[in-house]
Amino acid sequence: MNRTQLFTAVALALATAAQAQEPAQDPMTGAEFGAYVTGRTLMFGTGAEPYGGEDYLPGNRVRWSFLDGRCLEGRWYAAAPNICFVYSDDPTPICWTFFEGADGLTALLEGDPDQVLYETGEAEAPLFCLGPDVGV
DSSP: OOHHHHHHHHHHHHHHHHHHHSOOSSOOOHHHHHHHHTTOEEEEEOSSSEEEEEEEEGGGEEEEEOSSSOEEEEEEEEETTEEEEEETTEEEEEEEEEEEETTEEEEEETTOTTOEEEEEEEOSSOOOOOOOOOOO
C-alpha cells in the first residue's frame, strides 16, 4: 500500500468514526426520553473516560453518581428541545439535548457544545450509593 492509499484509508476510517458519533438530526422528546430510560441504570462517558451513571426511576425521578459511592437524588423534566435535571444539592436546572443513535444516547450540554456525554452501557443493578456522611 503506498502513502496515498494509506492516507485515503485512514481519512475514510476517521470520517466513518466521526459519523458514528454524530447525533441523530432530531432531539428526543420528553416522551421518547422517558420511554427509553425509565427503569434502567445507564452509564455515561466522555468518549475516553467514564463520567457517571444514573438510575432512571418512575415518576421522572433520578439518582446520579460520578461512580464514587455518593449519589444525588433528583428529577428530570422536558423543556424542548432539552431534558433538564434538578438535583438535591442545587436547584439550578442542568439541561441536555439528547439524541438516540445506533450506539445509544448522546447528550449535549446546553450552553457548552464541547461538553458531550455518550451512553456507554446499562448496569445490571442500580447504582451503589453510600449512606450519608456521619460525624464523630
